[in-house]
Amino acid sequence: MKISVLSGKGGTGKTTVATNLSYYLSKKGEKVQYLDFDVEEPNGFIFLKPKIENTFEVKVKVPQIDESSCTQCGLCAKKCNFNALSVTKNGVLVFEKICHSCGLCSLVCPVNAITEVEREIGKIEIGYTDNLKVVRGVLNIGEPMGIPILKDLKKLITPDYINIIDSPPGSSCSVVHSVEGSDYGILVTEPTKFGLHDLEIAVNVIRQLGVPFGVVINKSDENDYIIEEFCKKQGIDIIERIPFDRSIAQKYSKGELLDDKIFMEVFENIFSKIMEVSNNEADSCN
Amino acid sequence: MKQIVVISGKGGTGKTTLTSSFAYLAKNRDIADCDVEAPNLNLILDNTPMKRELYIGGKIAYIDKEKCIECGKCKSVCRFDAVKDNFQINDIKCEGCGACVEVCPNEAIKLIDDETGDVIISSIEGGKFSYAQLRIGADGAGKVVTKVRQSLMEDENKPELIIIDGSPGIGCVVISSLTGCNMAVVVTEPTQSGLEDLMRVLNLVDYFRMKAYVVVNKFDINLEKTKEIEDFCSKNNFEVVGKIPFDPYVNKAIKESKPVVQFDESIAGREIKRIWNIINEKIKEV
Amino acid sequence: MKVCFSSEGRNLDSQLDPRFGRCKYFVIVDTKTNDIKVVENEGLVSEHGAGVSAANLVVDEGVDVVVTRNIGPNSMKILTNAKITIYEGKADTINSNLELLKQDKLNEIKEPRKAHSGLQNRWGR
Numbered sequence A: 001m002k003i004s005v006l007s008g009k010g011g012t013g014k015t016t017v018a019t020n021l022s023y024y025l026s027k028k029g030e031k032v033q034y035l036d037f038d039v040e041e042p043n044g045f046i047f048l049k050p051k052i053e054n055t056f057e058v059k060v061k062v063p064q065i066d067e068s069s070c071t072q073c074g075l076c077a078k079k080c081n082f083n084a085l086s087v088t089k090n091g092v093l094v095f096e097k098i099c100h101s102c103g104l105c106s107l108v109c110p111v112n113a114i115t116e117v118e119r120e121i122g123k124i125e126i127g128y129t130d131n132l133k134v135v136r137g138v139l140n141i142g143e144p145m146g147i148p149i150l151k152d153l154k155k156l157i158t159p160d161y162i163n164i165i166d167s168p169p170g171s172s173c174s175v176v177h178s179v180e181g182s183d184y185g186i187l188v189t190e191p192t193k194f195g196l197h198d199l200e201i202a203v204n205v206i207r208q209l210g211v212p213f214g215v216v217i218n219k220s221d222e223n224d225y226i227i228e229e230f231c232k233k234q235g236i237d238i239i240e241r242i243p244f245d246r247s248i249a250q251k252y253s254k255g256e257l258l259d260d261k262i263f264m265e266v267f268e269n270i271f272s273k274i275m276e277v278s279n280n281e282a283d284s285c286n
Numbered sequence B: 001m002k003q004i005v006v007i008s009g010k011g012g013t014g015k016t017t018l019t020s021s022f023a024y025l026a027k028n029r030d031i032a033d034c035d036v037e038a039p040n041l042n043l044i045l046d047n048t049p050m051k052r053e054l055y056i057g058g059k060i061a062y063i064d065k066e067k068c069i070e071c072g073k074c075k076s077v078c079r080f081d082a083v084k085d086n087f088q089i090n091d092i093k094c095e096g097c098g099a100c101v102e103v104c105p106n107e108a109i110k111l112i113d114d115e116t117g118d119v120i121i122s123s124i125e126g127g128k129f130s131y132a133q134l135r136i137g138a139d140g141a142g143k144v145v146t147k148v149r150q151s152l153m154e155d156e157n158k159p160e161l162i163i164i165d166g167s168p169g170i171g172c173v174v175i176s177s178l179t180g181c182n183m184a185v186v187v188t189e190p191t192q193s194g195l196e197d198l199m200r201v202l203n204l205v206d207y208f209r210m211k212a213y214v215v216v217n218k219f220d221i222n223l224e225k226t227k228e229i230e231d232f233c234s235k236n237n238f239e240v241v242g243k244i245p246f247d248p249y250v251n252k253a254i255k256e257s258k259p260v261v262q263f264d265e266s267i268a269g270r271e272i273k274r275i276w277n278i279i280n281e282k283i284k285e286v
Numbered sequence C: 001m002k003v004c005f006s007s008e009g010r011n012l013d014s015q016l017d018p019r020f021g022r023c024k025y026f027v028i029v030d031t032k033t034n035d036i037k038v039v040e041n042e043g044l045v046s047e048h049g050a051g052v053s054a055a056n057l058v059v060d061e062g063v064d065v066v067v068t069r070n071i072g073p074n075s076m077k078i079l080t081n082a083k084i085t086i087y088e089g090k091a092d093t094i095n096s097n098l099e100l101l102k103q104d105k106l107n108e109i110k111e112p113r114k115a116h117s118g119l120q121n122r123w124g125r
Helices: A014-027 A044-048 A075-079 A104-108 A147-154 A173-179 A193-208 A225-234 A246-254 A261-285 B015-025 B073-077 B099-103 B142-153 B172-178 B192-207 B223-235 B248-255 B267-285 C050-060 C073-081 C094-102
Strands: A002-006 A032-036 A051-065 A085-088 A091-094 A114-129 A132-139 A162-166 A184-189 A213-220 A238-243 B002-007 B029-033 B048-063 B109-124 B127-134 B161-165 B183-188 B212-217 B239-244 C002-007 C025-030 C036-040 C065-068 C085-088
Touching: A002 A014, A002 A173, A002 A193, A014 A032, A014 A044, A014 A132, A014 A162, A014 A184, A014 A213, A014 A261, A032 A044, A044 A114, A044 A132, A044 B192, A051 A091, A051 A147, A075 A085, A075 A104, A085 C050, A085 C073, A091 C073, A104 A114, A104 B099, A114 A147, A132 A147, A147 A173, A173 A193, A184 A193, A184 A261, A193 A213, A193 A225, A193 B248, A213 A225, A213 A261, A225 A238, A238 A261, A246 B192, B002 B015, B002 B172, B002 B267, B015 B029, B015 B161, B015 B183, B015 B212, B015 B248, B015 B267, B029 B142, B048 B099, B048 B127, B048 B142, B073 B099, B099 B109, B109 B142, B127 B142, B142 B161, B142 B172, B172 B192, B183 B192, B183 B267, B192 B212, B192 B223, B212 B223, B212 B267, B223 B239, B239 B267, B248 B267, C002 C094, C025 C050, C025 C094, C050 C073, C065 C094, C073 C085
Parallel strands: A002 A162, A002 A184, A032 A132, A032 A162, A184 A213, A213 A238, B002 B161, B002 B183, B029 B127, B029 B161, B183 B212, B212 B239, C002 C065, C065 C085
Antiparallel strands: A051 A114, A085 A091, A114 A132, B048 B109, B109 B127, C002 C025, C025 C036
C-alpha cells in the first residue's frame, strides 16, 4: 500500500502528519516505511531520528568523450537540446550539471567516441526508528535536478509495507513523480486563504493522477469554514482535523513526535478512513 | 536598478508576509513572485492584470499517429519512461531531449513547444507585479523564474528596485531567483527543521557569493532555537537583522488580504518596519 | 581581428548588454575591414544552459575577442577552450567600448562571475 502526504505549499504540516502517522502505525504493529521524497528539504529525519544503517549514492549518467577517436564534428553539441556540450577545435567540453542524462549524444556520435560514466548528485539514507523503516533522499547543494533521486527512492517502495510518502510541496513534476501510483493521498492544509489557494492546486494535481484522496485540516480553528465550503462544493472528504495547539508547535520546534493520547486518536482516525476508502475501491473493482 | 530576493529554506516560514510588507513599505519598486509552484502574493497585493504572456517551458515530443508504425524504438531509447504503451507521449515525464526523434525510422516524432503556463504582469499601486501560473506537473524550471523577473526589466519604466519573493528549496528554481540579485533576505523560524533548512539555503547563498541577511520569524515560540540560529549565523558571518514576534495580527492580515505592516497595533508589523529600514539602507550601499 | 560584443541592440550605438549568456544580440566587428555582423542570441530562449549555447554560437562565428561585463563559468570555459580572449566592457555603447579596446584600455576577465548552476560544488563532495 502506498499513501502519499502532500500539500500545495510548504509549512502546512505535511511532515508532521507523515512522520507521526508512520510512527503511530509502526507502534501499532504494522509493517511501515516512511519515505521522505522532499529531497530539497528532507526534514522527516529530524522528528523520527532513525539510526541510519545504509547509505547509497544516487548517480546519473553523463557523457565522457574519448578524445583520441573524436573527430570534433560537433554533432553531439548540435543535437543536445539542453546545451550540455561544447565542441571547439581544442576539444569537447561537457557541462555535467546541465546534462539530463538522456543519452542522445552517445546515440548520434558517428564514431562512437562517447561513453557514459556515472556522477553522484545526492544520496539515499535508510535507517530504523524502533521497528519503523525510515528512508530519505538528499540532493547535494548546488545540484539543480532532484528527479533522479526520486526515481531511485521509488524503487524502494515495496508492496509488503505500508509505504508513507512525504511528498515535495507544490505541483511540479517532482510531486507527480512522488504521488503517482498511490493508493491514497492525504492533502494537508490549514484554514487560511493561502491554505485554500494551495489546496486547490494540490486537488488539481491529485485528480489528474486519479488517486483517491481526503483532506486533513491542520491548525484547525474557527476559520475551518474557508476549507469546508470548498470541500463541500467539490465533494471532498475532510478526514480529520488537527487542532491548533501550542504543544504541537513546541514539539515541532524541538523536533519531537506527538505522543499524547489525543494525537493517537487523530492518526487512528486518519488511518481507518484511508482503509475504509481503499477497501471500497477494492470492492468496486471486483 | 537593484534587486532583493526574499527566500527561505522551507515553505510556511513567513516569506510572503515579509515580502508583501516590504512591497508596501518600499517606494518605486516592482514585485516579482518567483515562488512559481505556490504563488500567493497575488492574493495579498491589490493588483490588476495588464498583460498575459504564454510561457513556453521548453520542448516536448509529439508522435504523429498516422506515421507511427509502433516499432517501439522510441520507447527503448527513452530514459524518462515518457512513451506510453499506446505510443503517445506522457507530457509530464517527457524532458524534450529528442532521443526518440533521432531513432524513429519513419519520422513520426517531432519536438513541439511545451506550453507550460502563463506569465502575468499586473499593475499595483506605485509599480508593477509579475507572477506565473503554471500548469500541473510543469517543472517550475529556472527559465520561468527568469521570465517572471525579466518581464519587469524589459518594461520601459525600469524600476529602481525589484523585490523578489523567491521559492523554497535549494534547487534550480531558487538558484534562478538568486542569480543577479544584490542581496538576499533569508526568513526562518526557530524550529529544528527551520534551522537545518536555513543552513542549507545559506550554504547556497554563500556558494553564489551573495550578501545575505537573516530574519527569524515567530522567534519567541522557541527562544532556545532562536539562540541557536543566532549563534550559527554569527559563527558563519551572517547578520540577523530582525526577530519577528509571534503575533495574531499576522493571521488577521492574511485573512483580510493586507500586509501586516498596515496594522499599527501589530508588534510583528512594527518589527518588519524596523527590518525594512535596515534593509533599505543596506541596499543603497551595495 | 574579430571582436564580439554582447549587445542590447543591433548596431554600434547600442548599449553593451551586461550579460553574456542571456544578452539579446551579439554584434561582431571585424577591425580590419570594419564589417559588422549581428547575430541573435539563441541562448536567450533556451531553458537550460543559456551560457553554453551563447558561447557555442560565438565560437562558431570564429571571433578572437569577446567584450562583455558578466560572464558565467560555463561560457568562460568554452571561450577559453577556443582561445578567445575576454575583456570587461564599460556600461556604454558598443562604439565607445570598441574605441577603449583599440586603445588597450579594457581589462581582461580571467575569473568568471555569477554562476547559474555550473560551479563546482564546495560542500560535501
